[in-house]
Amino acid sequence: MKYIIKTISIPNPTISLPLAVLEKLEISERNSIIISIGAIKETVTLMHHDNRDQCIYLSNAIYKKFLLPEFIDAYEIKVENEILQIGPVIGMLIRGKIDELTKQRIKIYKNYLIDYKHLNGLILLFTTDGIDVKNKLIYGYAFNPKEHEWEEGIFPFPSVVFLRRPIKESIRKKLFGLIGNKFFNSHVFNKWEMWEWLSDNEQIRKYLPETVLCENIENVQRLIDAHKETFIKPMAGMQGAGIFQLSKVGQEFNLCYRVKGKNIITVFDTWEAVEYYLRSEISLKNYIVQQRIPLLTKENRVMDVRVIVGKNHNGDWIVPGMITKFGDKDSIVSNISSGGSAQKVWKSLCETFQDDYKKAFKKYMEIEGLALTCCKVLEGRGLHLGYIGIDIGMDENHNLWLIEINNRSPDMTIALDADDFQLYYKIKSAPLHYAKWLSSFGGERRGGL
Amino acid sequence: MVYEIVSNKLSSNTLSIPIALAASLGIESKKTITLSFGKRRLPIAITCLQSINKNNILVSEDVITKLLIDTKVKYELLFSNNELIIGPVIGLLLGKSEKRLEKYLNNYLIYTMLYEQINGVLFVFCEEQIDFTNEIITGYLYDPSLPDNWRKCEFPFPGAIFRRVELSQKTLNGLKEKMGEGFFNSQYFDKWQFWNWLSPFDELKEHLAETTNKVTLANVEKFLEKYNGVYLKLKDGSRGKGIYYIEKVESQYVIMKNYQDEITELSKDQMIKFLSKHSIYLLQQPIRLHTFEDRKVDYRVILQKNETGHWQCTGIIARFGNTNAISSNFKANGFALEGTSALKTQFGYDELTAFKKYQEIIRICTDMACKVDEIAGSYGDLGIDVGIDEDDKIWVIEMNKRPDHDFPLIIKDRKMYYLVKSNPVLYAKYIAMRGY
Numbered sequence: 001m002k003y004i005i006k007t008i009s010i011p012n013p014t015i016s017l018p019l020a021v022l023e024k025l026e027i028s029e030r031n032s033i034i035i036s037i038g039a040i041k042e043t044v045t046l047m048h049h050d051n052r053d054q055c056i057y058l059s060n061a062i063y064k065k066f067l068l069p070e071f072i073d074a075y076e077i078k079v080e081n082e083i084l085q086i087g088p089v090i091g092m093l094i095r096g097k098i099d100e101l102t103k104q105r106i107k108i109y110k111n112y113l114i115d116y117k118h119l120n121g122l123i124l125l126f127t128t129d130g131i132d133v134k135n136k137l138i139y140g141y142a143f144n145p146k147e148h149e150w151e152e153g154i155f156p157f158p159s160v161v162f163l164r165r166p167i168k169e170s171i172r173k174k175l176f177g178l179i180g181n182k183f184f185n186s187h188v189f190n191k192w193e194m195w196e197w198l199s200d201n202e203q204i205r206k207y208l209p210e211t212v213l214c215e216n217i218e219n220v221q222r223l224i225d226a227h228k229e230t231f232i233k234p235m236a237g238m239q240g241a242g243i244f245q246l247s248k249v250g251q252e253f254n255l256c257y258r259v260k261g262k263n264i265i266t267v268f269d270t271w272e273a274v275e276y277y278l279r280s281e282i283s284l285k286n287y288i289v290q291q292r293i294p295l296l297t298k299e300n301r302v303m304d305v306r307v308i309v310g311k312n313h314n315g316d317w318i319v320p321g322m323i324t325k326f327g328d329k330d331s332i333v334s335n336i337s338s339g340g341s342a343q344k345v346w347k348s349l350c351e352t353f354q355d356d357y358k359k360a361f362k363k364y365m366e367i368e369g370l371a372l373t374c375c376k377v378l379e380g381r382g383l384h385l386g387y388i389g390i391d392i393g394m395d396e397n398h399n400l401w402l403i404e405i406n407n408r409s410p411d412m413t414i415a416l417d418a419d420d421f422q423l424y425y426k427i428k429s430a431p432l433h434y435a436k437w438l439s440s441f442g443g444e445r446r447g448g449l
Numbered sequence: 450m451v452y453e454i455v456s457n458k459l460s461s462n463t464l465s466i467p468i469a470l471a472a473s474l475g476i477e478s479k480k481t482i483t484l485s486f487g488k489r490r491l492p493i494a495i496t497c498l499q500s501i502n503k504n505n506i507l508v509s510e511d512v513i514t515k516l517l518i519d520t521k522v523k524y525e526l527l528f529s530n531n532e533l534i535i536g537p538v539i540g541l542l543l544g545k546s547e548k549r550l551e552k553y554l555n556n557y558l559i560y561t562m563l564y565e566q567i568n569g570v571l572f573v574f575c576e577e578q579i580d581f582t583n584e585i586i587t588g589y590l591y592d593p594s595l596p597d598n599w600r601k602c603e604f605p606f607p608g609a610i611f612r613r614v615e616l617s618q619k620t621l622n623g624l625k626e627k628m629g630e631g632f633f634n635s636q637y638f639d640k641w642q643f644w645n646w647l648s649p650f651d652e653l654k655e656h657l658a659e660t661t662n663k664v665t666l667a668n669v670e671k672f673l674e675k676y677n678g679v680y681l682k683l684k685d686g687s688r689g690k691g692i693y694y695i696e697k698v699e700s701q702y703v704i705m706k707n708y709q710d711e712i713t714e715l716s717k718d719q720m721i722k723f724l725s726k727h728s729i730y731l732l733q734q735p736i737r738l739h740t741f742e743d744r745k746v747d748y749r750v751i752l753q754k755n756e757t758g759h760w761q762c763t764g765i766i767a768r769f770g771n772t773n774a775i776s777s778n779f780k781a782n783g784f785a786l787e788g789t790s791a792l793k794t795q796f797g798y799d800e801l802t803a804f805k806k807y808q809e810i811i812r813i814c815t816d817m818a819c820k821v822d823e824i825a826g827s828y829g830d831l832g833i834d835v836g837i838d839e840d841d842k843i844w845v846i847e848m849n850k851r852p853d854h855d856f857p858l859i860i861k862d863r864k865m866y867y868l869v870k871s872n873p874v875l876y877a878k879y880i881a882m883r884g885y
Contacts, residue, residue, distance in 0.1 A: 361867045
């Protein structure tokens with residue numbers, strides 16, 4: 001049920017709800033109650049009214065305290081731990097400073113609200129300098145569903161926050177103090193951390209290419225001797241930038257990298273020459289070396305799968321969709337941004353398995369399962385994630401390999417590259433549905449019916 | 450991880466597990482715990498061993514016999530509240546008789562496609578194979594190591610049963626009592642119960658055709674007054690069988706039967722007589738479906754639970770009926786489209802509008818499914834017929850409890866077809882392995 005909030009002129013802090021609603025919430029016997037909107041709580045007198053309309057009346061002073069904008073007319077309510085919650089109040093913490101935000105600049109964040117009909121409540125946009133910890137409020141913008149526009153103002157601090165930017169430890173502490181762990185997608189981890197965490201898990205280990213730190217040059221030499229072909233990757237790199245391919249051919253070493261869409265190959269006669277080159281060209285401590293997996297190719301284009309994984313309105317990890325990416329012809333990496341194209345995974349799996357649909361289906365579900373297991377393992381490490389992109393490749397024997405996890409605001413326009421608008425809308429609307437669940441208003445069996 | 454159960458003839462009433470596994474499950478050595486296999490439970494003593502294979506569990510032979518544990522398949526483990534579950538044990542109630550079950554065993558392989566993610570005991574059975582007295586079910590176990598896949602065995606009552614066949618009331622009650630929530634899609638209900646259960650909730654009622662089981666002239670008049678027409682329907686008829694559409698022209702009642710052109714005109718007295726012959730029918734508000742080039746369109750929403758334990762939409766398929774029928778029952782000259790394409794085709798929606806409508810359909814269906822779960826028991830696989838009227842409003846026409854799984858095939862979507870078959874098994878595993 002959706003409720004509208006109105007004010008009444010009563011001097012005491014008061015809330016009044018329809019009697020039938022109080023009975024359904026099992027609080028009709030009470031005289032007073034704590035109400036919470038976002039992170040703000042107040043103790044008020046509890047009254048009831050007999051109007052049939054779905055209306056919550058707040059006394060003027062209380063209404064002002066909660067700083068609710070007048071343009072929202074769809075709130076949901078529920079009672080949890082003796083507290084009457086009105087919401088949801090969801091925040092998105094974005095880059096920049098409050099002074100720099102213009103309606104033009106924040107227009108893009110409306111894309112997260114395409115399914116507002118099933119969200120309701122107050123959706124806020126703010127920057128780190130707009131947080132007022134003491135008064136539990138934010139200076140920022142609120143979504144006005146009637147005008148489909150962001151409105152500037154002061155609002156209650158939200159009860160959950162979706163992070164659209166990495167944050168410093170000081171901000172993390174502030175958020176934790178205000179809302180506990182109800183903020184997500186704040187963690188940034190590098191490729192080495194990812195490898196270390198995931199390789200601990202027996203189910204995932206077999207999907208991971210062997211990886212070592214570049215700093216330990218003996219390990220690099222051992223890896224190249226064992227596998228002949230390796231990738232040298234920056235730990236913090238994204239989208240295939242800064243990757244070298246190092247291979248051993250006979251007694252020679254070939255180092256291949258990409259500059260402006262061209263592959264450049266340098267040949268070294270000895271390992272010492274390679275080592276000298278690497279030490280002088282790159283900062284070894286920022287790199288990892290990885291066994292090169294001979295991924296399937298199509299017309300000389302490397303192929304891998306971007307799995308989009310997110311939490312849904314029930315708080316479950318799900319895969320809304322996957323996209324096959326193809327690299328540039330003869331490129332060592334498969335990234336759309338380096339000139340690839342995307343295609344729906346089902347279609348490309350059917351091609352790979354030559355229309356053996358049952359095999360294609362099993363592989364499809366194996367990819368999904370691997371991605372979901374990764375998320376659960378990362379979560380077990382204490383990371384609170386809402387959605388991420390996972391790259392999974394397949395070798396010539398159709399074994400799967402975990403290539404990369406993108407947790408720094410993974411690019412969702414990849415769905416548009418594959419011409420899949422429905423998938424794009426699905427993944428755009430998902431984080432706030434999860435946020436709603438996190439604020440305890442979403443999910444199945446909602447008491448409001 | 451999966452584990453093999455190895456029979457231990459030297460001890461009784463004990464279970465031994467590798468020490469590292471015990472630690473990761475949180476089990477202490479030399480304690481008494483409850484061991485569960487399907488619905489059978491037994492208190493046993495547990496010991497931790499250093500020297501056994503890390504994927505082996507040693508179970509004393511008497512325990513294997515008492516619990517009817519099959520030692521040839523591999524299992525997963527779950528430990529919570531001092532109970533160790535070896536499983537999953539899943540039963541699919543598919544055949545009408547043992548003879549038919551045997552005959553169709555190959556067809557049932559489709560339910561085992563994701564066995565590698567399921568593990569444990571997955572078996573098919575029929576009503577006559579249930580022995581309530583000894584609490585044993587005979588059935589066919591899926592064993593991937595066998596060339597012909599199936600092995601006839603005896604099982605305990607499983608952790609979860611998915612029903613997809615007619616049952617006698619006696620068996621139904623027996624299984625419900627024995628299985629509780631672990632028996633899903635157990636209870637079938639008719640159109641009247643559906644209305645009766647959901648109409649008290651305003652948010653749901655809004656999307657339901659008004660229905661009454663009092664087939665009287667007064668009610669016919671009331672519906673005609675309100676809706677300019679009324680359906681007379683069988684309570685549990687399907688596929689357009691047993692449907693009359695009634696209108697009033699001046700003082701005559703005009704009746705059309707089963708979407709055919711056969712039209713009867715009745716006077717008031719004849720009408721009273723006609724209604725008395727159809728007293729076990731229902732009267733229902735007609736929904737004026739939005740048509741596409743004179744074709745009625747209805748949307749089949751495949752709503753299923755999966756390994757998350759929650760409802761999700763596996764897909765929507767729209768059927769565009771033949772041009773003359775009074776409902777959209779899909780006939781030879783109709784055609785079908787995937788839900789989003791259908792919304793775009795039928796209403797001219799752009800991508801975003803189609804997305805929003807699609808989400809709204811799913812949300813309404815899910816809310817109703819959750820309510821039915823609450824009132825009538827547990828479900829995991831529903832086929833919901835949805836109509837969209839001339840004002841673009843969404844109506845839920847019917848909920849099918851033993852839904853046709855072949856819908857995705859009419860739009861040639863094999864992935865969706867395999868998912869439709871796999872989801873109930875994934876959900877069954879969720880139930881069987883969730884612990885208490």
